[in-house]
Amino acid sequence: MASELLRLEKVCKSYNVGLPTETEVLHDVDLRLDHGEFLALMGPSGSGKSTLLNIVGLLDRPTSGRLLIKGEDTSALGDAAITHLRGHTIGFVFQYHLLISAFTARENVMMPMLVDRRFPSAEIETRAQQLLAQVGLEKFANNLANNMSGGQQQRVAVARALAMNPDLVLADEPTGNLDTKSADAVFELMRQVNREAGTSFLLVTHNMELARRCDRIIEVVDGRIHA
Amino acid sequence: MNRWLPFEWVTAVRFLREGRLQTIFIIGGIAIGVAVIVFMSAMLAGLQANFIKRVLTSQPQIQLLRPDQVARPLRNGPGEIEDAVVQRPSQRVISIDQWPKIRSQMLAMPEITAVSPTIAGSVLAVRGDSSRAVTLTGVEPDTYFNIVRVPDYIVAGQARLTSDDIVIGIELARILGATVGDKLNIQAASGAIRVLTIAGLVDFGNKGTNQRATFVALRTGQSLLGMIGGVTTIDMTVKDIYAAEEIAKRIEAANPVEADSWIATNAQFFTAVRAQETSNTLIRLFVGLSVAFGIAAVLVVSVIQRSKDIGILRAMGTSRGQILRVFLLQGGLLGFVGSLVGAAMGAAALIYWHSIARQADGSELFPLILERRLFILTALLATVTGLLAAMAPAVRAARLDPVVAIRG
Ligand SMILES: Nc1ncnc2c1ncn2[C@@H]1O[C@H](COP(=O)(O)OP(=O)(O)OP(=O)(O)O)[C@@H](O)[C@H]1O
Ligand SMILES: [Mg+2]
Secondary structure: OOOEEEEEEEEEEEEOOOOOOOEEEEEEEEEEEEOOOEEEEEOOOOOOHHHHHHHHOOOOOOOEEEEEEOOEEOOOOOHHHHHHHHHHHEEEEOOOOOOOOOOEHHHHHHHHHHHHHOOOOHHHHHHHHHHHHHOOOHHHOOOEHHHOOHHHHHHHHHHHHOOOOOOEEEEEOOOOOOOHHHHHHHHHHHHHHHHHHOOEEEEEOOOHHHHHOOOEEEEEEOOEEEO | OOOOOOHHHHHHHHHHHHOHHHHHHHHHHHHHHHHHHHHHHHHHHHHHHHHHHHHHHHOOOEEEEOOOOOOOOOEOOOOOEOOOOOOOOOOOOOOOOOHHHHHHHHHHOOOEEEEEEEEEEEEEEEEOOEEEEEEEEEEOHHHHOOOOOHHHHEEEEOOOOOOOEEEEEHHHHHHHOOOOOOEEEEEEOOOOEEEEEEEEEEOOOOHHHHHHEEEEEHHHHHHHOOOOOOOOEEEEEEOOHHHHHHHHHHHHHHOOOEEEEHHHHOHHHHHHHHHHHHHHHHHHHHHHHHHHHHHHHHHHHHHHHOHHHHHHHHHOOOOHHHHHHHHHHHHHHHHHHHHHHHHHHHHHHHHHHHHHOEOOOOOEOOOOOOOHHHHHHHHHHHHHHHHHHHHHHHHHHHHOOHHHHHHO
């Protein structure tokens, strides 16, 4: 049996807590994700997918309930510990504003390692170059982020998400802005990393065809999970 | 990517470089402020140094005089004044009592570098039909020229003072229509008359002084003013010019003389300097403030523009502290680079102004003083100003909620 990577227990999330506009977006969500699992998260717009992803990604905290990562309860951790855990455990691929425009493709991939180690090094640079080769963009290493197509940028973003060898990559509609062919390439890339490195993926998508190619599909409707 | 720069530096420099136009404009603003401060400070320092140099080579730093002759009111009993109105007596030319003794005491003081007894009084300079009341100063050239550098101010002839020579101010020469080599009739109130030869003309850069000043040998002066063996003043220079006032006070307390220091004599100058320093400080303060506001404004905008970048950086494990430092550094770098550019601009303006600004006589208006200390201090101050100005925007960036930033 596969080992558990993370678990959500009765997670609720409300926005604008204490204000008249307070709304609960997630209701008692229970979810388990194993090492090496490739999970698709689907659901109508506004159902709470991004909210759930932010909580899993330690960018946001649940209003109530617990998030355990590798058995450790994260609700007790302070901001610095959360930031450290996030940097070392989780990689992100977003739908928009994928890369930092002030840096080249290779430098974008180097960033998570640079943040962690503080000083650039040949080792970091070599690893970034290898990751770019893995996503098929070694020739674009010195391109500024904005001088690449959307699909290329998203592949660089995948390479960047893998830089710290995370256990889990969270991808919030990473292919939503891409044409079918580029979307397919990005998806296949992630699937390949999942197969070869055993990295877990949680992928938010509206694309049923892509979702079918995942290990498991979870549906979020009105802040509740329908497995 | 530079191997020696840590994450915060790399990111700060890239952000500044990417926001090229903003960066250039704010650096321009800082540079202009810094240039104004550098230019103003250096020029004022130069003007002051020039003035002090002039004062110190054309005036004794301490001058000993016979104390004022005070009229004593008649009194019947203690505290009772008979005649309320006491007329000041006219101050006759009288020698300082026992001046050779005072001179040797002064020479024994280690903080005093030169001592010269002189005699001064009013006489009439006559040549042909024209005459003029002038101040006759009898000096010992050997010692006196170390105190008042008459030879430095000679514009014609030479500073030679044998018993029949006289050196006069250039304006006086013009009024009397005389020049070097001409004879001059000197008539004293006592009735004494001497015919002296003009050995040299001096220009002290001051019209009044140039009209009145005449120098003769001490013995010539003594005989003309009817005071053989007497002197009216003892002129001195000191090691530390700024201690002159304090030394003068001490001499006055210990001797029956009045001691005037150049600081007391030029009190007006020091008042002006102080006023100028106050306004200089105010200008610096306000330039500093407007630079700080400029930097803060640019960085506040930059934090908003970069909120998505900040969100992504936070998502990949960047701590609040690291984000804070990235923006603080940007402020510090703007201040530092702006101050370098500004210092260069200020120095260039100073060199240019120095080359075109001349005094009436064609000499430089102020000496070019480009102190390294001024530049280092300005750069340091600008960097600190930049760091402080960046505080609020940096805290804002560090507090940014990554969820909001990424969604934004
Ligand atoms: N910061 C916020 N403050 C208040 N309400 C919010 C906030 N973020 C999200 N919401 C609300 O929470 C609900 C869930 O939003 P969420 O972004 O998680 O949906 P989603 O499933 O990702 O939708 P989409 O498919 O359009 O991305 C929505 O009704 C949204 O309006
Ligand atoms: Mg969403």
